[in-house]
Structures are given as structure tokens and as C-alpha cells.
Amino acid sequence: MDESKKRVPHLPWMRNPVDIDLFDERPLSLLPHLDRRLEVALRKMNIESLFPVQVAVWQETIGPGAFERDICVNSPTGSGKTLSYALPIVQALASRKIRCLRALVVLPTRDLALQVKEVFDAIAPAVGLRVGSAVGQTSIADEISELIQRPNLEIHATLDPEYIQMEPRTSVDILVATPGRLMDHINMTKGFSLEHLRYLVVDETDRLLREAYQSWLPTVIQLTCSTDQEMLSHETVDPAFLGSLITVRRSGVERGFKGKRYPRLVKMILSATLTQDPSKISQLDLHHPLLLTSGNKRYRLPELLVSYKLICNSKLKPLYLVALLQELKGEKCIVFTSSVESTHRLSTLLKFLGELPFQFSEYSRLQRQSVRSKTLKAFREGKLEVLIATDAMTRGMDVEGIRNVINYDMPPYVKTYIHRAGRTARAGQSGRCFTLLRKHEVKRFDSMLKKADDNSCTLHSLPADSIESLLPIYSSALEKLKEFVESEARRKSSIGFKSAKGNKRKRTTHKVE
The missing domain is CATH 3.40.50.300 (P-loop containing nucleotide triphosphate hydrolases)
Structure with a gap:
């Protein structure tokens, strides 16, 4: 065809x-x-x-x-x-x-x-x-107090008795929500109504x-x-x-x-x-x-984006990342991995490499919302140069001044590449997207980029000594990472066992009663 x-x-x-x-x-x-x-x-x-x-x-x-x-x-x-x-x-x-809810904006995160x-x-x-917002950042009770206006019974008590029966009603014109918390309010919050929704x-x-x-x-x-x-x-x-x-x-x-x-x-x-x-x-x-x-194209990259691919040795891939970040000299970057687990392991490994010439942090759903908010705030303010994250955490994120996106793990689809690359070169600014590739991934990556009509992906290379200089501390860092992962696995297993044991006790007690 x-x-x-x-x-x-x-x-x-x-x-x-x-x-x-x-x-x-x-x-x-x-x-x-x-x-x-x-x-x-x-x-x-x-x-x-x-x-x-x-x-x-x-x-x-x-x-x-x-x-x-x-x-x-x-x-x-x-x-x-x-x-x-x-x-x-x-x-x-x-x-x-x-004053009623007339516009609803729904977003995934x-x-x-x-x-x-x-x-x-x-x-x-x-x-x-x-x-108003319904996103689960605070308790649902706090959200309800912000979203719902309840009748003042002290005032209405002196009026016609019918007014005392006034129902609670929405006190915002526009609501920005995530789907889960939106459904919580639809199902449980008295006075929450979409009957006047226009947009x-x-x-x-x-x-x-x-x-x-x-x-x-x-x-x-x-x-x-x-x-x-x-x-x-x-x-x-x-x-x-x-x-x-x-x-x-x-x-x-x-x-x-x-x-x-x-x-x-x-x-x-x-x-x-x-x-x-x-x-x-x-x-x-x-x-x-x-x-x-835009231009009748389904897939469209930012106009001022420049794409690079970096072919690396599989076993030394983390060192290629460090060397690249050193070369970028403190410019604001987002590093994308393929999963939450990969984000956590990579962040931990970089910590075990000792003092690095850039400030970085993990940004994943393994962290509490308060921790993520502080991390994002520090990144926006320039106190962190590097954010290590997954696609789910950064999709749609708009942080001013991100100069580089680094695909530590190759994106599986062209859509994923577009959403990652779109964190930079925003609002008329220029930006760069680097993708670290193993040799067997190069052909598939090139084929994927053609779907976005991007045939200008340049091969980027790093000085050999920038990798070699990191080798002495790499073996030690890998050993520490292995011990850390095993320790975390034991801790999670212990927590799961205690939780299951506690649930069993509760069930037993319930039967006795």
C-alpha cells in the first residue's frame, strides 16, 4: 500500500x-x-x-x-x-x-x-x-471546603423556612481536575454538580x-x-x-x-x-x-529542536550519561528512563559515584507528593540542573529554561519521543535532544524518527578520556548499588510479610467476634 x-x-x-x-x-x-x-x-x-x-x-x-x-x-x-x-x-x-461550575479541565496527572x-x-x-482544583494534593475534606459553598443557617433561620432547605452548591466557576479525584467528588461530595457545565x-x-x-x-x-x-x-x-x-x-x-x-x-x-x-x-x-x-502532520517536533544520537557501550552506559552531563556544564536537563525502577536505580547509582559537577534528583511516583513538589520547585529555580524521571511524570510539564532532553533509555514509540523532546525548545526557544543507543538499537531508532519527518539526527561523540576517567570508581559504585537493591528487596519483603500477618490477625479476630 x-x-x-x-x-x-x-x-x-x-x-x-x-x-x-x-x-x-x-x-x-x-x-x-x-x-x-x-x-x-x-x-x-x-x-x-x-x-x-x-x-x-x-x-x-x-x-x-x-x-x-x-x-x-x-x-x-x-x-x-x-x-x-x-x-x-x-x-x-x-x-x-x-457562581457555579461552568468549565471543567481534566488532565492525567x-x-x-x-x-x-x-x-x-x-x-x-x-x-x-x-x-478550583480536584487533584488529591490535599485531603478530600479540604478540597470540599474550597469547592462547595454551604448555606449559612444563622442567616437563613430568620427568613422563609424554604431557604433553610437550600442545598450546598459549587463555589468555583472553573475546575481543574484529575480523573480519579473528579470521580470521588461526583460520587461522594454533596452539592457537587455538573448540571451547569458549559465547557x-x-x-x-x-x-x-x-x-x-x-x-x-x-x-x-x-x-x-x-x-x-x-x-x-x-x-x-x-x-x-x-x-x-x-x-x-x-x-x-x-x-x-x-x-x-x-x-x-x-x-x-x-x-x-x-x-x-x-x-x-x-x-x-x-x-x-x-x-x-500544524502543517497537516500528525507527528511534529518543535521547530528549533536539534536531535543527536550517542552510541555507547552497553556495560558503560551510565558513564556515557555522566560524561555527557559534564560536557553540558550545568545546563538544565531532563533525563528520561523507561520505568520507575530504572529511574530509581540510575539515581542511586549516580549518588554512589561520589561528588559530581552537577546537582541532580530523582523525580518519580515512588516519592511522596510533597517531595516531588520540592524537587520540581528546586529544578524550576535552578538549584537542580538535572531531573531523572519517567514519561508519566513529565508529560506536559512546562519548566522554563530546559536546554536539553536526554533519552537514557530509547523511547519505544515515536509519540514517546515527541513528548520527551517537547520538554525543551518550547515557546520559540531552541533546545537539544540526545538519545543514548546501543548498537543494535540504532536502526530501529532511525526508522522511528522518520515517522516524525526528522532525518537530521546528528551523531554525537564524547572524548574517550571522559569515560575512562570514571572507570576507577564505577566498579565500586556498582557493588554498592547491588547491595542497596538487595537491601531494599529484603525490607519490602519484610514489610509485606508483616502487613499480611496483620491482616490475618484482623480476619481471625473478626471471626471470633
Whole structure:
């Protein structure tokens, strides 16, 4: 089969996308309909103009024909996708002063959700909107106190008795959430409601569709679509009102779409590697979707990224990494490994190599959230030059000044390479991506990069003496690592045994009672 034919998307609406590359950066002063208060907030963030993806999305969501279609954005990491949806949503919500949950942004990880919330926090208060989070950073009780407004019974006690029966209600306009904690609130939090939801953003769409996360997506769609149906079937609804509701349904953008709620739930989905799988896309129940993409390419690397491959001896691979980091002389780097275990072992081994001329830290789900937050803060502030992590921990992460990405373990897929490389060369800055390869991996790596139309991966070499100088301490470090791994295994085994023993005692006691 011809290669070009293989790439034709199955979904017709994906075949004629809006090309983001045709848009230029635009100064805020020339952005049509921008609320003056938001312009001031953006300038406080040192933003004087919008990037092409932000201009393209703004054009489709603000002004005549605003949000007539659901928006799908396939754009490289670092191109500015977060602000591309945050800005138009905040502007759209600013026109109605009703305190209820009207916009929901769902992201796969806590760290990424907190990063996105920072963007909303910087602009939403300027127009009187409140932003909340449901990510599990604090206890669910603390989240509830932030998200839910309860009636003041002391005030209402002097009023009509009906007011005493007021239900708790959501006290934020915009919620940034992870799927698991979102479902906790849907299932357990009294007063948490999606009945007024107008905007649903699914960021990092590929990952959120790939992993079920307690069926959060069908639950959200069902809850937002059921409100009007319940109203229509309710026996006590005034027939005159029903007639006016049906008339409204037949007006505007919903004409001809029987059974859809009005105003409809607008969806925005975003990814650097947007899936073309119809079975996955269908889960989103999109309304006349419009695809915005870069150069009609499914896989797109940052424009100012330079790629390098470094062929190394398998047994000495950690030393190649150290020598490369020494050569980079303190520039901010993220080192990617293939697993949490690999991240932990590599970080431990580097510690056993003694004093190194760079500060580094592990960043993985083995650590508590408070530890990860401190590590990321130190990395952002430049107190750490090197972060050793997995794909899951850093997907979507935006840290200013990352000059280099190093693939310690070769990425298994082109999507993985794009998401890793996208941590650098962001927002118009240049960056480099180095991949350490064993000889047998070179051919597969080159073939993978062709899918991203990247044929310019340069071979990088290190001075032989930079490796040799590390050999005397390497054997000792490997021995220490072996002892450390064995010690950890014994400790985990002991903890597991005690836990199982304790559970057995509890079960026995329960039977006796």
C-alpha cells in the first residue's frame, strides 16, 4: 500500500484541518474582542503577543460563530496549548456573573493539573472568576471546603423556612481536575454538580482516552446531557415552558440536532500526538469537530529542536550519561528512563559515584507528593540542573529554561519521543535532544524518527578520556548499588510479610467476634 494512503485519517473531519502554521504571532493590542482586563493580566505575565496556536483557537472561539463546533488541537509540545483554551474560556465565562461550575479541565496527572491551574489563576480573577482544583494534593475534606459553598443557617433561620432547605452548591466557576479525584467528588461530595457545565477540556487526550480512570468520561458526558432530558420528562413542568424550551432548542447552532442540550456542552481536546482511532475519538461524542493542526502532520517536533544520537557501550552506559552531563556544564536537563525502577536505580547509582559537577534528583511516583513538589520547585529555580524521571511524570510539564532532553533509555514509540523532546525548545526557544543507543538499537531508532519527518539526527561523540576517567570508581559504585537493591528487596519483603500477618490477625479476630 502506498505510504501516503496509509496516513489518510479514517474520520472525514480530520482530512481537511485548519493549518496552525498559516497563523502568525499577534500582539495583544491587535487581538479582536479581547477583554481589557484580560489584556492587563496577560501583560503582568510578561505576555505581549499570542503564539500561532493561540491565535488560531481564538479565531474559532471568540466573536461571530463562537464555539459553534467542538475544537480539536494537535500541536507540538511547547507551542502554547494551555493558554489557547484557557483564554477564550475565561473570556466567555466573564460575561455572566453566576457562581457555579461552568468549565471543567481534566488532565492525567496531578503535577500537570497544578501547572494548568497556575495559568487559570493568573487570568481568571481579573474578570471575577474563581478557579478550583480536584487533584488529591490535599485531603478530600479540604478540597470540599474550597469547592462547595454551604448555606449559612444563622442567616437563613430568620427568613422563609424554604431557604433553610437550600442545598450546598459549587463555589468555583472553573475546575481543574484529575480523573480519579473528579470521580470521588461526583460520587461522594454533596452539592457537587455538573448540571451547569458549559465547557469540557480534555488535555493530553491520547493518554486520557487510553486509560479508563474509573469511566470518568462517559460519566461526565452522561451527567451533563441528562439534565434537560430529566426536565422534559418531569410531570410538573409547565407545558408552556416546555414549548418555549423546544423552540429554543431549534434555534441557533443546535438546529437539526434532536436531543442535544441547549446551550450544549462545548468540548476542547488537545494533544501533541492526537489519536486518529475512530473508536477512541467516538468516546468524546464530539459536535461537528474542527481540527487545528500544524502543517497537516500528525507527528511534529518543535521547530528549533536539534536531535543527536550517542552510541555507547552497553556495560558503560551510565558513564556515557555522566560524561555527557559534564560536557553540558550545568545546563538544565531532563533525563528520561523507561520505568520507575530504572529511574530509581540510575539515581542511586549516580549518588554512589561520589561528588559530581552537577546537582541532580530523582523525580518519580515512588516519592511522596510533597517531595516531588520540592524537587520540581528546586529544578524550576535552578538549584537542580538535572531531573531523572519517567514519561508519566513529565508529560506536559512546562519548566522554563530546559536546554536539553536526554533519552537514557530509547523511547519505544515515536509519540514517546515527541513528548520527551517537547520538554525543551518550547515557546520559540531552541533546545537539544540526545538519545543514548546501543548498537543494535540504532536502526530501529532511525526508522522511528522518520515517522516524525526528522532525518537530521546528528551523531554525537564524547572524548574517550571522559569515560575512562570514571572507570576507577564505577566498579565500586556498582557493588554498592547491588547491595542497596538487595537491601531494599529484603525490607519490602519484610514489610509485606508483616502487613499480611496483620491482616490475618484482623480476619481471625473478626471471626471470633
